[in-house]
Amino acid sequence: MRYDFDVLVVGGGIVGLSTAYALTRARPGLRLGVLEKEDGFATHQSGRNSGVIHSGVYYRPGSLKAGYAVGGAAEMVEFCREQGVPYEVTGKLIVATERAELPRLHALAARGRENGIPVTELGPARIAEHEPEVAGLAALHVATTGVCDFPAVARRYARLAGEAGAALLPGTELRAVARRADGVTVQTSAGELRCAVLVNCAGLHSDRVARLAGDDPGVRIVPFRGEYYELAPGRRALVRGLVYPVPDPAFPFLGVHLTRGVHGDVHVGPNAVPALAREGYDWRTVRPRDLAGTLAFPGAWRIARRHWRYEAGELHRSLSKRAFTTAVRRLLPAVTEADLVPAAAGVRAQAVARDGSLLDDFAFAGFDPGDPRSVRRLVHVLNAPSPAATASLPIGREVARRALAALAAGG
Known part of the structure; x- marks a missing residue:
């Protein structure tokens, strides 16, 4: 087969673009395209988040998340500094507002130290030194957390x-994939393209791209919408930096938190509610194909049964601004409904197994350099949850490594 590209990356989010950047650095002259x-x-995900450079304090020691976040946060700060992208290392507070949360807060402190992250445990007076308007019984101060402009990074x-x-091809939709012994042919909205290796960084559609290529990803992307408010301009002084609640370990979201961004805005949220489309940024956006796929997937129903009490609270806060404000007031008592202005929502591409378990770590499939029996000519990024933007430089290098190994192996 005559190739248009040695490697073709599907997906122009921060992971796909960091992979392209890593490939050009690792192999100058590589014929590379990005669809x-x-x-x-x-x-989508890369341009619709709160812009936090995560420290890695939440993640299980030894996990890909922990390793990528801790190293990736430092790399991201250095990249932003070198490239002139707006950023700030603010540190953040994780605040316990009830006594029942104190054991979890202490466990987070231990996990952070195990991951090599500088954390300081604070009492109420020290909380007020950092955030005078925030109420809490105790808190962790995580010094390495920051914020940046992730769309600008991408x-x-x-x-x-x-x-x-690299050939950058925005406005070019993938429609079909044909894998052959001598390469991969893809049909796009702009015509046919041929490559030696196809890299799937399609985010919200990564499982579909895997199936188009003839692979069973073993998971389904179930979209969750994160709904945000922001503080009205005259009330932004209520928050100096980043303030988080103690997360519930039974649910894979961090709860309603406060984030001062690099441009001075203060995001408040998110709620995490089921989206009715993979790109469903409000309740009015319904895609029958997306919704039918979610409802037909056994894992989605198992999630609902397992977490229905928690999700009922999320839905209540989605539909009631008063309920949302009440949740925020646990951390920020001075806030009122009038202080909160609707902001852009995001959708999280959550990979879910058939048994209803939510993949908690990064997941790759396709060609594996350590397994000669693995699928050739394809590399799939099936799950890239937060902190994917923070860790996009090391993740991009890992995906690039797999793609170049697949290329060297003849696909």
Whole structure:
């Protein structure tokens, strides 16, 4: 087969673009393309988050999440500094507002130290030194957490990859994949393309791309919408930096938190509610194909049975601004309904197994350099949850490593 590209990356979010950037650095002269169905890059998960550079304090020691976040946070700060992308290392507070949360807070402190993260345990007076308007019984101060402009980071990855010779193809939708012994042929909205190795970084559609390529991903993407408010401009002084509740270990979301961004805005949220479309950023957006796929998947019903009490609270806060405000007031007593202004929502691509378990770590499939029997010519990123943006540099290098190994193995 005559190739248009040695490697073709599907998905122009921050993981796909960091992979492209890593490939151009690792193999100058590589014939590389990046497909993105939208007219611009980082328009979905990568462009619709709170912009937090996560420290890694939450993640199980030894997990990919922990390793990538701790190293990736430092790399992200350095990348932003070198490239002129807005960022700030603010530190953050994780605040316990009830006595029942104190054991979990102490466990987080131990986990943070095991991951090599500087954490300081604070009492109420020390909380007030950092955040005068925040109420709590105790808190952790995590010094390495920060914020940045992740869409700007993604655009910089794209620019650097393009300057190194990558063909950036926004507005080009993948429609079909045919894997052959001598390569991969893809049908796109702009015509046919041929490559030696296809890399799937399609985020919200990663499981579909895997199935298009003839692989069973073993998981289904179940979309959860994160709904945000922000503080009205005149009330932004209520929050100096980043303030989080103690997370519930039974649910894979961090709860309603307060985030001062690099441009001075203060995000409040999110709620985590089922989305009625993979790109369903409000209740009005319903895609019958997406919704039918979720409802037909046994894992989605098992999640609902397992977490229905928690999700009922999330839905209540989604539909009632008063209930949402009440939740925020646990951390920030001075806030009122009038202080909260609706902000853009995001959708999380949560990979779920058939038994209803939520994949908690990064997950790759396709070609594995350590397994000669693995699927050739394809590399899939099936789950890239938070802190994927924080850790996008090390994740991009790992995906690039797999793609180049697949190329060297003849696909």
